Amino acid sequence: MTTGLTDRERAKADRQAALLREAARLFAERGFAGVSLEDLGTAVGITGPAVYRHFPNKQALLGAILVGVSRTLLDGGGAVVAAGRPSDDTLDALIAFHVDFALTSADVIRVQDRELASLSDADRRTVRRLQREYVELWVVVLDGLRHAVPAAALRVRAHACFGLINSTPYSLHAARNGVGDAQLRSILTTMARASLMA
Template identity: 35%
Template structure:
């Protein structure tokens, strides 16, 4: 009887352990994406090698290709993760806000916060994709367009003055928000969220 209980306990422990074992590849993939995002943001796409990413992740360079066949494919995964963070953060920030300008202001605050304060993923929003991205460019454009459509919807609801083109206005807003990556420094006088709000207020009250 005791032996049967021990065997049953061992089988139960194996069943409990199985999901953890299955989760390991997913966790490793996420770790690779996070480290790649950090290095791409610091050194640029061209300045980062797969060997650099493997070293930062703590695996052999050859093992990296088990998860991603190329640096370009990894860049697509990083870009997708960044766009997903922006979509979720900004989409959640505008919920329950009725005034169109207040909605855009909340979206801008959330955008800058995600862009400049993210500790888990250093989001890259780049106006131009790496020249070597080749076959993946269409995928990257679709990822970016999905987020820009969210912003386009917010802009479409604004009571813009006559003669102001909504398309140009949207590009202007996104350009200003994304450009903060180049000049913002941690510990600046204004936190990222307030910077986003200020950029919209300049247009709203300008």
């Protein structure tokens, strides 16, 4: 949201958002090493060197994408849990939240899967910490439903569920041939819940 900003500040914020969006798309298509600053600038209508006005380098841009999405997941999952619903309803809401993320963030998922090693050490540590905290949100909720299952096994279930849902971007075009959004969400939701509760 860019309310309360001057026109210049709003334009800069909009350009940064565009750079993040286009960088995710290009990194997903070509890989981090296959994208130049000139490619990034061209994608948002500026020169390559003008990218430095927004990010110190290409690695910082990658960091902003992957740290940002990890924070978004943790914050969104935290809000779901904080709503205080019964564990069963909270699990359904977490699954719906993550399915929505996967279906709207295919490029970012592909970048995260392939380019984690390209992050700076500091950003990689931050991403890993945020990811662990996100998993623990799910573990707490699952523990409310599966008391007899050890926490380590619940973590395995959560990771497996994420893998199932996050694999969607790799096969989305083929998988969606003749499958509408509502049906796709229903399939992913049903499979995710089954994987967690099996």
